[in-house]
Amino acid sequence: MTSDTKKALAQLRDPPESATLSSSPIDGAALFSLEEFSVMELEERHEMIGCCGANLAFCSTTNGNCDCPTINGACPGTGGNVGCVDVGCLPDTQCGTNNWCGDNEFCDGP
Amino acid sequence: MRPASPFVDLAEEREPADGDVAPVVRAPAARVGVLRPNPAVSAHPFDAQAREPMMICEVPSAGDQVARFAIPLRLFALLERFDGETDTTTVIRRACAELPNIQHDETTLARFVNGFLVHRRLLLPANDPAPLPPPASPDTSPLYFRVPLLSARAVNAIADRLTWLYTPWIGWTLAAGVLIAHAVFYIWILPTHALRFGALSPATLLATFLVAGASTFAHELGHATAAVRGGCRRVTIGAGVYLYMIVGYADLSEVWRLPRRQRVLADVGGVYFQGVFASLLLMLYLGTGWQPALFAVPLADVAIAASINPFLRLDGYWVVSDLTGIANLRARSRSVFSAWWTRLWGRRGGMGDGADVWPMPARATTILVAYTLLSSVFFVWLAIQLSTLVLWNLLYDYPHRLAAVPHELTRQPLSAMHVAAVLLSLAIRTAILVGITRFMLTLGANVLRFARSASDAHRSRNGNVLYTGGAGKA
Numbered sequence: 001m002t003s004d005t006k007k008a009l010a011q012l013r014d015p016p017e018s019a020t021l022s023s024s025p026i027d028g029a030a031l032f033s034l035e036e037f038s039v040m041e042l043e044e045r046h047e048m049i050g051c052c053g054a055n056l057a058f059c060s061t062t063n064g065n066c067d068c069p070t071i072n073g074a075c076p077g078t079g080g081n082v083g084c085v086d087v088g089c090l091p092d093t094q095c096g097t098n099n100w101c102g103d104n105e106f107c108d109g110p
Numbered sequence: 111m112r113p114a115s116p117f118v119d120l121a122e123e124r125e126p127a128d129g130d131v132a133p134v135v136r137a138p139a140a141r142v143g144v145l146r147p148n149p150a151v152s153a154h155p156f157d158a159q160a161r162e163p164m165m166i167c168e169v170p171s172a173g174d175q176v177a178r179f180a181i182p183l184r185l186f187a188l189l190e191r192f193d194g195e196t197d198t199t200t201v202i203r204r205a206c207a208e209l210p211n212i213q214h215d216e217t218t219l220a221r222f223v224n225g226f227l228v229h230r231r232l233l234l235p236a237n238d239p240a241p242l243p244p245p246a247s248p249d250t251s252p253l254y255f256r257v258p259l260l261s262a263r264a265v266n267a268i269a270d271r272l273t274w275l276y277t278p279w280i281g282w283t284l285a286a287g288v289l290i291a292h293a294v295f296y297i298w299i300l301p302t303h304a305l306r307f308g309a310l311s312p313a314t315l316l317a318t319f320l321v322a323g324a325s326t327f328a329h330e331l332g333h334a335t336a337a338v339r340g341g342c343r344r345v346t347i348g349a350g351v352y353l354y355m356i357v358g359y360a361d362l363s364e365v366w367r368l369p370r371r372q373r374v375l376a377d378v379g380g381v382y383f384q385g386v387f388a389s390l391l392l393m394l395y396l397g398t399g400w401q402p403a404l405f406a407v408p409l410a411d412v413a414i415a416a417s418i419n420p421f422l423r424l425d426g427y428w429v430v431s432d433l434t435g436i437a438n439l440r441a442r443s444r445s446v447f448s449a450w451w452t453r454l455w456g457r458r459g460g461m462g463d464g465a466d467v468w469p470m471p472a473r474a475t476t477i478l479v480a481y482t483l484l485s486s487v488f489f490v491w492l493a494i495q496l497s498t499l500v501l502w503n504l505l506y507d508y509p510h511r512l513a514a515v516p517h518e519l520t521r522q523p524l525s526a527m528h529v530a531a532v533l534l535s536l537a538i539r540t541a542i543l544v545g546i547t548r549f550m551l552t553l554g555a556n557v558l559r560f561a562r563s564a565s566d567a568h569r570s571r572n573g574n575v576l577y578t579g580g581a582g583k584a
Contacts, residue, residue, distance in 0.1 A: 034226065037185060037222050038160070041180075041250075043250040043437075043438050043440070043441065044251045044363050045365060045428065047380065047425060048253070048355075049359075049380060049384075049425065
């Protein structure tokens with residue numbers, strides 16, 4: 001526990017001069033939610049990265065060549081998959097969302 | 111399900127309604143008994159944006175899981191007052207009298223004790239030697255499928271031997287080396303080497319595949335090593351599917367207890383290790399000419415570039431969360447969005463003023479609002495892109511991929527490599543399709559929920575029905 005926390009905790013424990021003791025009975029029939037008390041359950045931290053290697057299979061086809069899936073099923077200006085074989089599959093291998101084979105030899109997205 | 115403990119019996123759970131933003135428990139009408147702190151609970155100061163000092167309490171729960179709660183220090187002080195001897199009523203009454211900043215009356219504190227501290231087993235019945243295990247926390251991981259690959263013990267064994275890489279002077283030196291290596295690669299090597307993946311032999315392609323996988327492992331090890339260096343001992347490494355991506359992951363939930371600076375170090379540790387790994391690959395290629403080492407470098411870099419996206423829960427998301435100190439960034443961003451949506455229809459949401467459910471300083475709230483705006487735009491864009499991918503690409507292509515399997519299996523001579531390639535290609539497309547479909551269904555359900563809350567608000571405004579909240583979960 002840091003010194004700041006200890007200090008704050010000690011301040012909380014100081015007997016109050018004007019503390020008011022509630023006379024109401026211990027009766028909590030209302031709905032309970034964590035937010036009411038500024039309590040929060042922390043989310044799980046799964047720190048992730050896309051597996052390029054795993055998605056490399058996205059590029060492989062039965063003939064061992066890369067294909068480059070595009071909106072019309074072929075790379076613009078290449079007449080087929082060949083144009084994407086070069087480096088066109090790079091973004092594709094990253095996350096499988098390669099709709100962006102541009103007109104240069106590099107994919108321009110995602 | 112109602113637990114059998116006489117103490118927890120009083121806490122009556124109900125299913126959350128549409129408008130609820132957090133689990134809801136109906137607190138008991140009366141509490142008597144003696145409670146003691148759960149000895150398995152550990153507490154640490156919580157370094158995050160808040161308007162008051164916070165503690166983080168780690169509570170072991172079912173299935174070897176740990177639930178982590180951020181609790182205001184003033185309420186943590188109440189927890190500390192339970193000694194296993196004093197009656198609960200007395201403890202609460204004394205706390206109200208002696209803790210000036212506790213901010214709640216006895217009635218409310220009784221609800222807090224029973225609805226949270228007892229329910230989540232931060233407090234146990236003093237006379238119950240074998241209390242029930244705590245209720246399982248909801249799975250908040252965005253991974254819809256995950257396979258642990260390295261246990262905490264194995265991670266500790268490896269990471270303990272690598273913590274020296276985080277010695278400041280070594281870290282800065284290596285980071286400079288990574289920059290130089292990448293400058294060499296992109297300025298001198300890439301322009302003169304056509305990286306033709308399709309021209310690779312199946313064996314070289316497979317080797318590239320494995321080396322790229324090793325680079326992903328190095329990335330996760332970077333996260334894990336930074337966390338272990340900070341004192342965490344429960345870090346695990348695995349693989350899973352997130353949205354449409356096959357991913358490697360490190361479970362770093364334990365780093366919540368670390369100061370923000372160390373959390374950020376753990377967040378960027380993956381890029382650091384993977385960058386060093388890619389630089390070593392480049393040196394290996396320059397020394398031996400081994401092609402998989404060369405091809406894996408840009409693959410690693412593309413993955414690193416994608417990982418800094420702050421809107422998907424990749425490294426960039428956690429960097430933003432820890433740099434700004436906004437814990438549960440996604441959930442709170444959704445809360446802000448929900449509140450806006452509800453206000454748009456003329457009503458306030460179910461979260462007070464609607465800005466955030468957890469009070470923060472104004473600057474942090476401003477950052478949260480900006481993040482919410484940007485992430486909303488991003489997810490609209492992503493939904494459009496994914497729709498295009500599914501409709502025009504994956505579904506169109508899927509029957510052909512499916513038909514290729516029997517074709518390869520019956521082809522003579524049978525090629526194990528080709529069969530594996532076809533199966534793997536089909537499996538990855540299937541995983542992506544399932545992931546996108548799941549994402550779209552969730553998105554659709556949320557749109558419907560928002561639409562319904564807007565409709566309710568509209569009718570409420572016209573005096574037809576009473577508005578019931580309806581902030582919902584995005």
